[in-house]
Amino acid sequence: MDVLDWLLDGDPAIRWQVLRDLVDAPADQVAAERARVETEGWGARLLALRDRDGQWDGGACFPGRIADDWRAGIEHDFSDSQPWTSTLPTLVLLRDLGLEPSSPAARTTTALVVANCRWEHDGQAFFDGEVDACINGRTLSVGACFGADVDALAARLLADQLDDGGWNCWTEHGATVSSFDSTINVLEGLLEYELSGGTVAVSAARRRGEEYLLERQLFRRRSTGEVPAPRWLQLSWPPRWHYDVLRALDHLRRTGAPPDPRVAEAVQVVRDKRRPDGTWALENTHPGETWFELEDGDGRPSRWNTLRAMRVLDWYDQRLSVRA
Template sequence: MAMEVMDWLLEGDPAIRWQVLRDLVQAPPDQVEAERARVETQGWGARLLAARDLDGQWDGGACFPRRIVDDWQAGIEPDFSDGQPWTSTLPTLMLLHDLGLDPASAAARETIGLVTVNCRWEHDGQAFFDGEVEACINGRTLSIGAYFGADVGSLVTGLLADQLDDGGWNCWTERGAIVSSFDSTICVLEGLSEYEESAGNVSVSDARRRGEEYLLERQLFRRRSTGEVPAERWLQFSWPPRWHYDVLRALDYFRRTADAPDPRVGEAVQLVRDKRQVDGTWLLENTHPGQTQFEFEDGDGRPSRWNTLRALRVLNWYDCQR
């Protein structure tokens, strides 16, 4: 069964294949890099790049498509009853980050240069890599900028200043929030980790550890005070995660730090084990609604290569380092 699942994963998009080769097969580096290079020219990565505007943006905007911003400015409230659209620059660059587009590729270098010059946040016209005010937006922007080699110094400084007393972050801080959010905190932690990997010159390790502790004190999905699960969606594994938190996303973050597993993640790991199907795969769950350029998988309730890849590498990390 394990071999059948691995074969199935390797039949997927180049973005899946190169990560399977690196994280599950331990293939030679040259084989991994050759497969990774295909993300720029084949499959999902190529389709996303083909949808880019000439000025380097997607759908004319930073967080929202230009048509929605135009409506706002005209006093027309957009209809988000079917979910937020995911076709603008931020969510698309985050996808290219997650797919593993090589930062040294011609498409990546050109795009990041154009975004730096042309893309401005809808909030107050700030430059894209300076960030805006919401931590869940700034955390993902930091992941993108650090990964693709943009100047993110002011973005890092702002996020460090926004850390709350309980160790996490909240997108509603500007509106008076003093308690952290799981959604905001995981976005920022991923960004800080990416920044550390890029050898940024601002020390973020203490802030990152405090943010990790915020999640670990809650076993990654429980209230610290009562042990209740505040949101059932945290137990459902979605991809792409967008700004939303879930247990698999959190565990994949901790795996990526390369630290030995903290004992407090044990219950969350067991949840991952329990969701394994009899055929060795994991299902797609709770796809976040909203307009997309295209769908990556076959829909909720069907086997998911993304969730299977992430679950397997989380279990390998946990079982090998305990």
């Protein structure tokens, strides 16, 4: 089967993005396919799992049963895996699937989350965020996407930006050097906020954060050129809070800026992972409890990675041809 036909044989969440990003279909056809995310496939399944109060699994970032344990003094070790069934990761996934923000399900869910969802950290309102930059970046992204008031959260993330241009979830514990994982989560949130027309000026901070990644060719230490985390070169879906080069490239593509010459090596990493059949594999599924799987497992062809890799390469190659 042709790769585009294979992609279009997938879930509506895949199809509408293929139509928009790879086929250049008419806007009304893209919109009609995107609308199906609310009522069919993965999007509809996730929405059907929502609690009546608008949350998923009774918690903001961790399932309610884990929050109850914490309040009782019972600690959980998430060094190897963590659950992905609570409200934040589910909302992030719905955003990535393309749930239309103006849809009845999105509007209802957002209103219920505003009214009922509180952070396990200290009971803060969901769209006010908490103390963790990774969490706050993803919260900003879903709040901006689905129309919540996240102006204060955007301002807070600007104040949390470190001197080197990025962010680190361990800042509250004294960290002064940025993290790739934290930075990509915040950058995606700032871009979503910017595209939504937010009132806080975030574009300069976003570009500083992108420069932090570009100075390191998206995956190397600035000081030595070493690759500190091999998983950054492995293509994951969903990415959760984790960084990888395809996630970074797809973010830069979405900004609308032309490719910076410093992404060339990361682009080649992605290009070299293309399989003989024209697809890209899932390489590094992040462990943890999920509602259901969206791919067939590591080592198997991945529609999500194929879609994202193809549109990144189109962005890079088309810009280069125009420049030439």
